Amino acid sequence: MRVASIEKVLPCIADPWKLRIIAHLDETPDLPLLSRHLEGRYSENLGVVIARIGTREINFFQNGNVTIRMVDSEEEATDFVNRVLAMAYHKAMISGDL
DSSP, rough: OOEEEEEEEOOOOOOTSEEEEEEEEEEEHHHHHHHHHTTTTEEETTTTTEEEEEEEEEETTTTTTEEEEEEEEEHHHHHHHHHHHHHHHHHHHHHOOO
C-alpha cells in the first residue's frame, strides 16, 4: 500500500510555513491494524484512524484518503505516509497480525 496521488495541498492551520495535504492510497487501509500498530485512535463509526507521530498528525480514512499536517512539501508528505504504512505493516508481520 502506497500513496497513489495527492488531491489537495493547503496551508497548515497550526503553522503557516507548513502544509497540510490530502492524499489517496492505492488500496483500502486496514484501520484496526493501523490503529494497533501506530498507537492511534480508531473510530469504527467514523471510519478513521488518527495517529500522532512526532509533531505530525496523520489520519487514515476507510475510503483510502489520508490527511497529514505539518509537512514542508508534497514529496515529504508522500515519503512520510509511505514510511508510516511500511512501519505499521512490518510491525503487524512481526507480531503475527498478518
